Amino acid sequence: MQQHTRPIAKLFLAGILAVAPVTLAACGNEGAGDDTAAGDDPAGSDEVWSAGDLLEQREGEGAEADVEADADAGFNGSYGSGFYEQSSDLVGEEVTVSATVDQVVDPNSFSITGVEDTSAEPLLVVGSDIAGVLEDGQVLLVTGTVQSGFDEVAVEEELGLDLTDDAFGDFAGQQYIVAESVDIEVPAEDE
Secondary structure (H helix, E strand, O other), X not given: OHHHHHHHHHHHHHHHHHHXXXXXXXXXXXXXXXXXXXXXXHHHOXXXXXXXXXXXXXXXXXXXXXXXXHHHOOEEEEOOHHXXXXXXXXXXXXXXXXXEEEEEEEXXXXXXXXXXXXXXXXXXXXXXXXXXXXXXXXXXXXXXXEEOOOOXXXXXXXXXXXXXXXXXXXXXXXXXXXXXXXEEOOOOOOO
């Protein structure tokens, strides 16, 4: 009778061994809605991501809506003198620019400059509630619509914002971006 139980025990053991790799694979982070490998996750690394890295990551994510939005964008690249010179042609267009925070003007607005030294003038970005957590010199990716002729009162009414009075004198009448999204880079930890 003992001989009869041995084949069942062997069959049971074989079944467990066949299922074990599948069970163990499910314990990893892959397939759990997080498709980034540990080395690809900026939050999990100690390195600083550049604006170019952010653009590449965003383009490589494969989300169809983002790809279609970027394809329709009037400009997709680094903020610099080239963007500034053609900004009047981009009025009303959605753009995606990598840039550096020049100055945080108030909790809903900030100005940007080029990532590298450029002759481009600072450009105002409004409508982003993330401005309050930004720091001067921080690299980021801004997606929004270029508008012309900045007027503080008109922008407050149009966007329903309460902008800091008299903080926008340098930007009066200039092009600006109404932000739809702002992606900030992950800073490196101090060693």
